[in-house]
Amino acid sequence: MRNRYLDILRALAIVRVVVYHVTGWATLTLVFPAMSVMFALAGSLMAASLTRAGPAAVGRRLRRLLPSLWVLAVVFVPAMMFSGLSVSPRVLLWLFPIADPPANNWGALALSIIWYLRDYLWFVLASPVAFWLFRRAPLMTLLAPYLLLVTIEVGIYPAPPVLREFGLYFGAWLLGFAHHAGMLRRLSGRLLYPVALALAVGGGAWMVEHPGPRGYDLNDNPLGNALWSAAFILIVLGRAPAGVAWLSRSRLADRAVTVLNRRALTVYLWHMPFVVALTPLVDVVGWSHQDPVGLAIRVLLVFALVGLVTLAVGWVEDVAARRRPELIPGGRAQSADAGARPGADAAVRPGVEGAGRPGADAAGGVAAGGVGATVGRAVVPAQRTAGEAASVEINAR
Numbered sequence: 001m002r003n004r005y006l007d008i009l010r011a012l013a014i015v016r017v018v019v020y021h022v023t024g025w026a027t028l029t030l031v032f033p034a035m036s037v038m039f040a041l042a043g044s045l046m047a048a049s050l051t052r053a054g055p056a057a058v059g060r061r062l063r064r065l066l067p068s069l070w071v072l073a074v075v076f077v078p079a080m081m082f083s084g085l086s087v088s089p090r091v092l093l094w095l096f097p098i099a100d101p102p103a104n105n106w107g108a109l110a111l112s113i114i115w116y117l118r119d120y121l122w123f124v125l126a127s128p129v130a131f132w133l134f135r136r137a138p139l140m141t142l143l144a145p146y147l148l149l150v151t152i153e154v155g156i157y158p159a160p161p162v163l164r165e166f167g168l169y170f171g172a173w174l175l176g177f178a179h180h181a182g183m184l185r186r187l188s189g190r191l192l193y194p195v196a197l198a199l200a201v202g203g204g205a206w207m208v209e210h211p212g213p214r215g216y217d218l219n220d221n222p223l224g225n226a227l228w229s230a231a232f233i234l235i236v237l238g239r240a241p242a243g244v245a246w247l248s249r250s251r252l253a254d255r256a257v258t259v260l261n262r263r264a265l266t267v268y269l270w271h272m273p274f275v276v277a278l279t280p281l282v283d284v285v286g287w288s289h290q291d292p293v294g295l296a297i298r299v300l301l302v303f304a305l306v307g308l309v310t311l312a313v314g315w316v317e318d319v320a321a322r323r324r325p326e327l328i329p330g331g332r333a334q335s336a337d338a339g340a341r342p343g344a345d346a347a348v349r350p351g352v353e354g355a356g357r358p359g360a361d362a363a364g365g366v367a368a369g370g371v372g373a374t375v376g377r378a379v380v381p382a383q384r385t386a387g388e389a390a391s392v393e394i395n396a397r
Contacts, residue, residue, distance in 0.1 A: 004244045004257070006041055009236060011260035013038050014267055018306070021275045022299045026217035029225075033218055035116070036172040036229030039123070040237065043176020046124065050131045051180070061124045067320040068265045069117055070095065071313050076273070080107040097121060110273040119165050123173050130170075134177050142178060145171035146226060153223040168222045175233050184238035192238050196231040203227030258330035266314040267306055274305045 013034035020028045049057035073094040081087060085104040093101035097118045103111055134141040149167025151157040159167075178184050184192075203224045212220020218228060247254050260267065278298055285294070315325035 004247055005240050006044075007257050007261045008244060008247065009037060010041055010264060011257045014260050014264050017268070018271045018275075018302060019299055021272060022302055023295050024214075026214050029218035030216065030228065033225065033229040033232050036169060036225070036233060037236065039120075039169045039172040040176040040179065040233045042120065043123070043127075043173035044180045044237075045176070046127045046173070047131060047134075047177045047180035050127060055128045058124055058128065062121070064317075064320045065117065065120065065124075065265070066096070067316050068269060068313075069097070069114075071316050072111075072269050073101075076107060076111060080104045106276070110276040113268060113272045116268070119169055122162065122166070123170055126166075126170070127173075130174065131177060134174065134181075138178065138181070138183065142171070142174050145174065146230070149223055149226055164222060168226050171226055172229060172233060175230065175237070179237045184234065185240070187234075187238055192234055196234040196238075199227045199231035199234070203229075203231065255330045259328060262326075262329035263310050263314040263317060265317055266310050270309045271302055271306045274302045278302065 012032065016028055016032045016034045019025075020034075046057065046061065049060060053060065077085075077091065077094055080103060083104055083106070085091075085102060085107065088102065090102045093099055097114055098121060100118060101111075101114060130141065145167050148157075148159070148163065149171070152159045152164055152167055175184070187195075203226070206227065207216050207218075207221050207224035210221060210224070214220055218225040247257065278301060281298065282294075311327060314329075315327065318325040318329070
């Protein structure tokens with residue numbers, strides 16, 4: 001059966017990512033570190049899939065991940081070619097993004113969220129080996145990404161960007177493994193809360209001592225991000241409620257959570273182009289980041305435009321998950337089908353974060369015992385760089 005609590009976390013992460021990308025409010029990254037949460041949920045889902053299907057789970061994850069990216073590429077890659085993108089073999093990375101796909105000037109902003117799919121892809125490919133190691137030495141496997149990140153951030157090991165990404169987000173992915181295994185739920189409060197507090201204090205202290213260009217924005221501080229997010233994940237997954245019966249009492253809220261989960265990847269991939277496209281309105285009508293009404297209107301416009309695109313192409317996620325395509329997910333017939341198929345996997349809906357590096361937040365994966373999805377942070381082509389469009393910075397994660 002679906003774990004509706006995890007669905008709620010994923011839905012909140014998606015909404016938070018979109019709002020963050022429009023507003024650029026760094027505080028949102030501290031209140032809800034959406035990217036790491038989504039990677040943790042995705043890691044839990046991956047562990048569940050590996051338990052059921054073994055290495056074949058890798059192909060199933062990729063099948064659910066890539067079609068929605070290809071739809072986006074069909075629209076934007078030709079547009080970028082007509083506006084200056086050089087044609088080279090690297091364009092094929094839009095089919096299988098093991099590295100940042102090429103983009104022109106405006107595409108680097110509008111499509112910067114692709115970093116999340118790149119990281120997600122690598123994590124999926126690494127998961128069979130990581131899961132084998134985790135089953136034999138769970139604590140050492142969990143600590144490895146964080147120790148790697150510490151050596152990088154203190155200057156001991158000047159690692160390439162891909163290893164920094166493993167240090168930053170693969171730790172959250174492995175916490176998802178621990179959630180699937182029930183390790184987080186079994187932790188007593190006398191251990192869980194002090195560990196979470198120590199991680200939060202350590203991450204917070206590192207951020208205070210090493211502020212980024214946008215102040216205390218997690219996206220500018222990999223080590224602070226990893227530690228703070230680990231503390232958050234320990235609490236929200238280690239002390240997850242037994243149920244969320246209240247959700248079913250509100251038909252609107254229940255349907256909204258379902259739609260956001262079934263269309264998480266579509267929302268993630270398409271929201272950033274609209275954020276970038278609406279940025280010139282700052283100059284035209286004066287909707288600055290200091291204008292609450294203007295910001296609210298921009299947020300609503302982005303969600304409205306994403307909603308229209310989701311109606312048009314969101315069904316691709318159903319096809320990728322081998323479900324019956326639906327215009328708006330969550331109808332009564334579908335709910336009955338879902339209840340009749342408790343073992344069915346949910347579509348992979350990658351993360352939702354990523355705009356300080358333009359367009360980086362995203363909602364993320366499914367956890368054990370339920371279905372999940374993810375969405376994430378992205379910087380195309382550069383890592384963690386702030387982008388500006390129409391003299392307004394667009395935050396990426």
